[in-house]
Amino acid sequence: MRRIGILTSGGDAPGMNACIRAAVRAALAHDLTIVGIRRGYTGLVGADTIQLDRAAIRNTIHLGGTILETSRNPDFYTRDGRLRAAAAIERMELDGVILIGGEGTFHGASLLIADADTAALVGVPGSIDNDIYGTDYCIGFDTAANCAVDAIDRIRDTARSHERLFFLEVMGREAGFLALESGIAGGAEEMVIPEEETSVTRMSERIREGFAIGKRSAIVVVAEGKTPGISFDLAREIKSHLNLDSRVVVLGHLQRGGPPTLRDRVLGSTLGVAAVEALLDGRSGCMVGEVGGKLAHTPLEETWQRKKPLNEDLRRVFAILSE
Numbered sequence: 242m243r244r245i246g247i248l249t250s251g252g253d254a255p256g257m258n259a260c261i262r263a264a265v266r267a268a269l270a271h272d273l274t275i276v277g278i279r280r281g282y283t284g285l286v287g288a289d290t291i292q293l294d295r296a297a298i299r300n301t302i303h304l305g306g307t308i309l310e311t312s313r314n315p316d317f318y319t320r321d322g323r324l325r326a327a328a329a330i331e332r333m334e335l336d337g338v339i340l341i342g343g344e345g346t347f348h349g350a351s352l353l354i355a356d357a358d359t360a361a362l363v364g365v366p367g368s369i370d371n372d373i374y375g376t377d378y379c380i381g382f383d384t385a386a387n388c389a390v391d392a393i394d395r396i397r398d399t400a401r402s403h404e405r406l407f408f409l410e411v412m413g414r415e416a417g418f419l420a421l422e423s424g425i426a427g428g429a430e431e432m433v434i435p436e437e438e439t440s441v442t443r444m445s446e447r448i449r450e451g452f453a454i455g456k457r458s459a460i461v462v463v464a465e466g467k468t469p470g471i472s473f474d475l476a477r478e479i480k481s482h483l484n485l486d487s488r489v490v491v492l493g494h495l496q497r498g499g500p501p502t503l504r505d506r507v508l509g510s511t512l513g514v515a516a517v518e519a520l521l522d523g524r525s526g527c528m529v530g531e532v533g534g535k536l537a538h539t540p541l542e543e544t545w546q547r548k549k550p551l552n553e554d555l556r557r558v559f560a561i562l563s564e
């Protein structure tokens with residue numbers, strides 16, 4: 242292992258820069274050369290690199306987004322695209338590549354390993370959705386969840402003042418981690434997540450009961466799922482059951498930006514070092530993550546083939562607290 246590359250792919254997540262910085266520092270400490278591959282798989286196929294040295298990663302730990310830029314590249318789902326990537330890895334003379342991303346990134350990486358005799362590939366979970374199997378938390382989740390809680394706090398002020406019902410839509414395409422944790426922390430009354438069927442009648446009834454026992458406002462946290470903006474439909478449906486003044490707020494990409502929280506900086510830093518060490522230990526085809534506070538290595542196929550379940554204790558807590 243002499244020369245390695247690092248890229249970010251899929252949706253950006255706050256803390257990715259902390260991870261890049263940590264990987265660069267760890268690599269240099271082990272006398273490895275490390276290059277940054279720009280714009281995710283698009284840059285990988287095009288061998289679009291920048292040299293990463295101490296100067297390149299200086300003053301980046303507090304920055305959201307990714308200094309390497311990112312992309313969602315469908316070419317990676319074709320064999321031809323992957324073979325071009327393998328050829329580019331050879332041209333760049335890389336012995337290993339660190340891929341910071343989510344399910345799609347790891348899916349592509351495991352197909353690449355199956356298709357070509359290529360460099361060692363090690364994944365690092367970066368996704369504000371927190372939906373990657375093999376790690377309790379993904380880089381970016383904590384920052385995004387804190388953004389959602391901040392929004393709930395602000396909405397609560399105005400909801401209370403006008404005695405209104407609010408629908409606050411957070412991200413989470415396949416999973417409700419953001420909605421669940423921000424819902425608990427923000428004291429939301431109701432939650433809509435992809436893991437559960439939503440009964441509009443039941444939800445309307447519960448909101449009505451809340452107002453009957455003295456509540457003067459209510460907040461429903463909605464995971465956007467596959468249909469961003471879905472809260473507008475939900476609000477319309479609830480309106481036909483409940484005669485309450487309601488409003489909708491869609492947080493959208495606001496949640497993906499901003500400086501990473503302490504947790505995301507520490508997680509990014511820890512996993513950046515762990516990824517370099519995994520390569521030095523001769524590992525490939527795995528993702529580094531943290532499970533129960535301990536470093537874990539999970540085969541890349543498992544990270545996208547297995548569904549990461551929501552924490553059942555947290556679901557129970559939400560149900561009790563939202564009564």
Ligand code: F6P
Nearest residue numbers: 251252253368369370412413414
């Ligand atoms: O990165 C995950 C995510 O933020 C999802 O929550 C969301 O559905 C999706 O990305 C949005 O993707 P894009 O930035 O490509 O619109």
